Amino acid sequence: xxxxxxxxxxxxxxxxxxxxxxxxxxxxxxxxxxxxxxxxxxxxxxxxxxxxxxxxxxxxxxxxxxxxxxxxxxxxxxxxxxxxxxxxxxxxxxxxxxxxxxxxxxxxxxxxxxxxxxxx
Amino acid sequence: xxxxxxxxxxxxxxxxxxxxxxxxxxxxxxxxxxxxxxxxxxxxxxxxxxxxxxxxxxxxxxxxxxxxxxxxxxxxxxxxxxxxxxxxxxxxxxxxxxxxxxxxxxxxxxxxxxxxxxxxxxxxxxxxxxxxxxxxxxxxxxxxxxxxxxxxxxxxxxxxxxxxxxxxxxxxxxxxxxxxxxxxxxxxxxxxxxxxxxxxxxxxxxxxxxxxxxxxxxxxxxxxxxxxxxxxxxxxxxxxxxxxxxxxxxxxxxxxxxx
Numbered sequence: 506x507x508x509x510x511x512x513x514x515x516x517x518x519x520x521x522x523x524x525x526x527x528x529x530x531x532x533x534x535x536x537x538x539x540x541x542x543x544x545x546x547x548x549x550x551x552x553x554x555x556x557x558x559x560x561x562x563x564x565x566x567x568x569x570x571x572x573x574x575x576x577x578x579x580x581x582x583x584x585x586x587x588x589x590x591x592x593x594x595x596x597x598x599x600x601x602x603x604x605x606x607x608x609x610x611x612x613x614x615x616x617x618x619x620x621x622x623x624x625x
Numbered sequence: 626x627x628x629x630x631x632x633x634x635x636x637x638x639x640x641x642x643x644x645x646x647x648x649x650x651x652x653x654x655x656x657x658x659x660x661x662x663x664x665x666x667x668x669x670x671x672x673x674x675x676x677x678x679x680x681x682x683x684x685x686x687x688x689x690x691x692x693x694x695x696x697x698x699x700x701x702x703x704x705x706x707x708x709x710x711x712x713x714x715x716x717x718x719x720x721x722x723x724x725x726x727x728x729x730x731x732x733x734x735x736x737x738x739x740x741x742x743x744x745x746x747x748x749x750x751x752x753x754x755x756x757x758x759x760x761x762x763x764x765x766x767x768x769x770x771x772x773x774x775x776x777x778x779x780x781x782x783x784x785x786x787x788x789x790x791x792x793x794x795x796x797x798x799x800x801x802x803x804x805x806x807x808x809x810x811x812x813x814x815x816x817x818x819x820x821x822x823x824x825x826x827x828x829x830x831x832x833x834x835x836x837x838x839x840x841x842x843x844x845x846x847x848x849x850x851x852x853x854x855x856x857x858x859x860x861x862x863x864x865x866x867x868x869x870x871x872x873x874x875x876x877x878x879x880x881x882x883x884x
Contacts, residue, residue, distance in 0.1 A: 515655055517684050521662035524677070528670065559651075610658040613665045 506532040507624055508549060512542040512568070513557035513586065518609075522555060525613050526620070539563025543571055546578050553624055555616075556603070558587035569601035582623045586611065641813055652695055656688040714842065716751035716865055717759060719792050723785050726763035733771050739779030741767075746785065749792055750864040754842040762835040762846070766796040766858050769831065773800030773856060790863060795849075797857035808848055812836055835860075 509531040511522045519535055526533050534549055536542040539562035546554060546568075554572075558565035565585055573579050585603035599606070605623060607616050663681045667673065673681075727743045734741045763783075770781045784795045803811060812832050839846040844862035 515659065517659035517688060518655070518662065520681075520684060521659060521666060524666055524681075525662070528666075609654055610661040613662050613669070 506530065507552040508532045508534060509620065510534045510536065510542070510545060510549065510551040510554045512536045512545075512554060512560065512565075514538060514560045515557075518557075521613065522616075525617055526555075529617055529621070531620075539568055542568055546572055546581060547575070550578065551581065553582045553584065553620060555584050555586060555620070558585055565603075566597055566601040569603050573602040584616075584619060584623060645813075649695075649699065653692065656691045656695075659688050660685050660692075714753045714755065717754045717756045718749070719752055719759075719794065719862070720745050720749045720785060722756060722760055722763060723783060723794060726760055726767060727783055730764065730767040730771065733768065734774075734779070734781060737771060737774055737779055738777060739771070739774050739781060742780070742782045744782065744784040746787060749785065749787055752792055752842070752844075752862040753865050754862060755838070758838045759842070762838050762860065763794070763796075765831040765835045769858070770796050770798035770800070770856070773798050775800060788861065791844075791861050792864060793859060793861045795857055795859040797855060799855040802854060802856050803848060811848065832858075 509526050511519055511526070511533060512535075513519050513522065514537050519537075523533050523535060534545060534551060536545050537560070539560050541562075542554075542556070542560070543563065545551075556565045556568060560568075563571075565587070569583055569585070572581055572583065582605075583603045584605045584607060586607055586609060605619050607619060663685050667678065667681055723745055724743060727741055731741060767781065767783065771779075774781070778799070780799045782795075782797045784793075784797070786793045786795070836846040839860045839862065842862055844860055846858070846860035849857040849859055
C-alpha cells in the first residue's frame with residue numbers, strides 16, 4: 506500500500522483529506538507542523554506528500570526546498586496546498602520544487618485525481 | 626516633496642489594507658475548505674458509516690458557525706471603524722473625564738493587585754471633543770495598561786498636563802514596554818503584537834481607533850516607550866480657541882493633586 510503523508514495544521518481539513526485518501530486505498534500518515542513533517546518524510550519515506558503551504562514552524566515552501574536538498578528523499582512527489590490562488594504563489598511553489606499545486610478550497614475529486622496521476 | 630510624502634503614506638495605507646484583507650480571506654477560506662471537502666465526501670460516499678456521517682455533518686455545522694462569527698466580527702469592526710467620522714464636538718472637561726475613567730477602571734487594577742495614580746491639575750481649559758468617544762480612548766489606554774502589568778507590583782499612572790494651547794494626557798505602566806519593532810505596527814488594525822505568547826485579549830482595533838478619535842478632535846496620539854521600562858501612551862488635544870485668550874489661557878496648575 507502506498508504511503509501518503511498529509512501535512513496540514515487545520516484539523517478539519519485533515520479529517521477530510523485522511524478520509525479521502527484512505528477511501529482510495531492509501532496508507533495515510535498525518536503531521537501538523539513544519540519540523541514534524543520534515544522528520545516524518547525522512548523517517549517514513551512516503552510515496553507522496555500533500556503539503557499545506559502555510560504551517561507553523563516552517564512553511565511548505567521551506568519544507569519543499571529542504572526535501573529537494575536532501576539526497577535521501579529528494580525525489581518524493583509533493584502536492585502543495587495553498588489558501589491563495591495567485592500566480593506568484595504557484596510560481597513560488599514550483600520554484601521551491603513542488604510537483605503539483607492545488608488551491609483551497611479544493612475539490613476532493615480533483616485532488617484525488619491529481620494524487621492518482623502523480624503516483625501512476 | 627509633500628506630494629511624494631502623501632503618495633508614500635497612501636501607498637503604505639493601501640498595503641496595510643491589502644495585508645488585512647489577505648488575512649481575512651485566509652480566515653474565511655479555511656472553514657470553506659473543510660465545508661466543501663466534507664460535503665463532497667458525503668455526496669460521493671453513499672455507504673458511509675453512520676457515525677462517520679454524523680461526525681462530518683457536525684464538523685460542517687461547526688465550521689458554518691465559525692464563518693458566522695467571522696462575518697459578525699467583520700461587521701462589528703467595520704462599524705467601529707466608521708464611528709469616529711460621526712463624533713460630535715462639544716466643550717469637554719478633560720479633568721473630569723480622566724478622573725471618571727480612573728474611577729471606572731480602579732477595580733480592574735485592584736483585581737490585579739496593582740495601583741493606579743492619578744495626577745491632574747485643579748482645573749483645566751475645556752477641549753472640543755466628543756466626551757463619549759474620548760472616554761473610550763481613556764478606557765482603552767487604561768485597559769491596555771492593565772493587560773501589560775507584571776503579575777506583582779503593577780503600577781499605572783495617568784497624568785493630565787496643561788501645555789501651551791493644549792492639554793496632554795499620559796498613561797504609563799510598568800509592564801515590559803513595547804518592543805522597538807512593534808512600535809509602528811501597534812497602531813495598525815488587527816495587530817496584537819508580534820509575540821503570540823504575550824498577545825493581549827481583544828481584536829487589535831483599540832489603538833488604531835483611539836488614534837483616529839483623537840485625530841478627529843484635532844489632536845495626536847503616540848507611544849513613548851522603551852523596552853524594559855514600561856509603556857507610556859500619550860495624546861494631546863488643543864484647548865478651545867476662545868479659551869486661549871490672554872489671561873484666561875493657562876489654568877492654574879499649582880495644585881496638582883495625587884489620588
